[in-house]
Amino acid sequence: MVERLDWSHYRSLLAVLRSGSLSAAARDLGLTQPTLGRHIDALESTVGTPLFLRSQHGLLPTPAAIQMRPHAEAMEASAAALRRAASSAPDAVSGTVRISASEVIGIEVLPGIIASLQEEHPDLIIELSATDETEDLLLQRADIAVRMVAPQQEALVSRRVGSIPIGAYARRDYLERHGTPEALGDLERHRLIGFDRELAFVRAFIRRSPLLGQMHFAVRADSTLAQIAMIRAGGGIGFCQCPLADPDPALMRVLAGELSTGLETFVVMHEALRNAPRCRTVFDALFEGLRRHAGAGRAERPEPTASDVLSAG
Template structure:
């Protein structure tokens, strides 16, 4: 049965899962709704099990659909990796490289670095994924990753390029209205910006002694970019990378001696990719640029 499965069927299956309807999947893939419907029927026949049930809210995946989803996503990642490999088949500084980084690093730190990379190597196309989820390089979900924790898989090529310091920051207008706290105890009288649900990065900070829980924050969001936007808007005091905040004169580093957490910066890729010239060029470029950024992130 596995030999009979067509990737196009699995592609349509994932689109229906993501969009919740045949029409949404058709728009996402640029196909017709009847074509998507035929793909789902063919896949159900090949697997001998229903994958969706209709409801007023749209198509609801069955337990079987949820069980096979990770396998279909692995097929999608493999297909994307194959396309990237083919894009650089001629060798040299040509082809596509897929990068993943956290929200703040991807949106605030990498863009000027990638602009300089493109100026030097216009034949390299870049795909940038912003996610605080650690994407699996072993499954080729991405080619190169910027991470804040040391990778443990032996098949990964990892380079520590420095550390980034996290500190409390606030807009100077907020501090002019509410005063500047002189100790951690005085934070109780301020509007604090922070997380809603604990992420792996928060758990890492917990191991380093970070004590604040969600109840301490008057403004909660699990988007690091939203937290940064709230700090910039003068809504309160929140955590930000020192290197990012130093670019803006309006942001003030609060309690720099009392609230200090440092995270390692790693550039990582699968060891099998190091023979690709374009992968090595991007990997080395990011390592050099992030090393320079890390120097600006010291307190």
């Protein structure tokens, strides 16, 4: 039985784990329910124990299925990486490249960079994963990532983009109604847009200005995009990347001397991809585009691109 198992069986396992039912999993995969059921039966015969238990809420995974999940997900990531690698001729800037970036970077910054890149290289296909979760490059869940922390693994290569400045902003009409704060203590009289969880730059703000840790937030959101939307809607004072907020005439920066920090930004990829033309070209384009976004290109001496020797770790 072990010899007859293949990737499709583990793909079926993942689909049932994610959907909670055989019928929904079969629809997701474009299979018939009996075919998907046979895949699960084959896996259960191999491990010698049930993988799912029926309940009023659907199929519940057993401990065996839960233990198998990360291995099946690793197979899924490897299969996707293999398809991307096979999508390109060895010496051509073509095929598929998967990019992982935070919500804000992925939605507010990268589309313009990607559009220009594809104008120059029309045979490139980009998969953009905009998520605040860190996707593992070592497990090939993405080819290239934009990270706000320097990678430590030796198998990864990276380039430091620079520091993207962050400040506090509000809509001008909000400030006209409520007044412009002149000192940190004035924030107590304002509606503050805050974070549902403390990110690295939030902790940096609090270390510099402990008073912020005691502030009452009128709105909390775990999505940075939601916070920016609240600022743009005139909901109060919140934090935003300066290159996104400064061009907007409706927004005004407040307390620039007290409320300012930066997001150290890196473009990262697995060293095994450094000589793949499709990945090297996308890496270089992201690096240059993000440097322009951060304003780092004007302030710092330009660094080599991925076409030159990349730094490891």
